[in-house]
Amino acid sequence: xxxxxxQIAFVFMIFASFLLLGIRVSYSxxxxxxxxxxxxxxxxxxxKALKSARKSVxxxxxxxxxxxxxxxxxxxxxxxxxxxxxKRGVDVQVIFDxxxxxxxxxxxxxxxxxxxxxxxxxxxxxxxxxxxxxxxRVTHSxxxxxxxxxTIIGSTNWTYSALRRNHExxxxxxxxxxxxxxxxxxxxxxxxx
Numbered sequence: 001x002x003x004x005x006x007q008i009a010f011v012f013m014i015f016a017s018f019l020l021l022g023i024r025v026s027y028s029x030x031x032x033x034x035x036x037x038x039x040x041x042x043x044x045x046x047x048k049a050l051k052s053a054r055k056s057v058x059x060x061x062x063x064x065x066x067x068x069x070x071x072x073x074x075x076x077x078x079x080x081x082x083x084x085x086x087k088r089g090v091d092v093q094v095i096f097d098x099x100x101x102x103x104x105x106x107x108x109x110x111x112x113x114x115x116x117x118x119x120x121x122x123x124x125x126x127x128x129x130x131x132x133x134x135x136x137r138v139t140h141s142x143x144x145x146x147x148x149x150x151t152i153i154g155s156t157n158w159t160y161s162a163l164r165r166n167h168e169x170x171x172x173x174x175x176x177x178x179x180x181x182x183x184x185x186x187x188x189x190x191x192x193x
Contacts, residue, residue, distance in 0.1 A: 031175035042156045042170050043074045043163050049146050049172065050081035056091040057082065058145040060186050062138075064096065064119035064158040075158040079119050083126040094123055095189055097139040098132040119158070131191035139189060142170070148179045 037045055050057065059082060066076050086092040096116040112135055114120070123130040133139040144152040154170020156162050173179075 031173045031178055033172075033174040035172040037152070037154060037156070037168075037170040037172055039166075039168055040164070042154075042168060043078070045172055046078060046144065046152055047074075047081060049144070049150050049152065050078065050085055053085045053088075053090045053146045055147045056145075057085055057093070057147075058143075058183060058186055059092070059094045060139060060141045060143050060189065061094070061116065062097045062140050062142055062157055064116040065160070066116075066118045066122065066158075067160075068118060073160055074163045075160055078158050079122060082123060083128055086126065086128045092128050094128060094130040095139065095186070095191060096120055096130070096132055098135050098192075099138050131193060134190040134192065137190075141186075143182060143186065145179050145183050145186065148183065149176055150174055151179045151182050153182070 035045065064075065064079060066079060067073065070076070082092055082094060096114070096119070098112060098114045114132060120130050120132070142154060142156055144150075146152070151173045152170060153173070154168065156168040156170045162168055
């Protein structure tokens with residue numbers, strides 16, 4: 001029993017060392033590849049995946065906070081990547097969260113909050129099918145499904161803080177079965193304009 005515990009501790013130490021040193025670790029089962037996207041590793045991988053999308057992109061994002069005065073930010077570029085994919089003929093669909101502010105007190109309680117309005121408007125003006133979810137539910141997901149093969153999921157919102165300052169943990173999974181499972185679940189989200 002002690003021998004097994006030492007083996008588990010050793011494997012954990014090796015994995016933790018890889019993460020701390022920034023070494024990319026790939027796993028083979030049940031997916032073809034799984035890539036941890038820790039902190040600033042998120043943007044370049046997602047940017048690359050969106051630029052290489054050929055058939056479809058489903059993006060469900062809790063928060064895409066863009067500043068119109070700073071169009072050079074990574075969060076802005078990811079939205080531009082969605083627009084570019086749409087212009088290439090990729091079937092792109094985006095869903096953002098909206099909800100009733102049930103946690104507020106006073107007059108704000110019960111008001112509708114749409115956190116990603118500028119990103120929504122930018123996508124909509126570019127002809128990208130973009131929606132809000134049901135206002136009575138919080139869609140806290142941060143997930144992309146690309147070409148029914150790549151799934152990117154985790155804690156990373158599309159904000160300056162998430163992409164440049166926060167500790168975030170996401171993962172890129174290459175697997176048709178995982179992508180199909182997420183697509184099936186995401187299709188259940190009620191969509192509103």
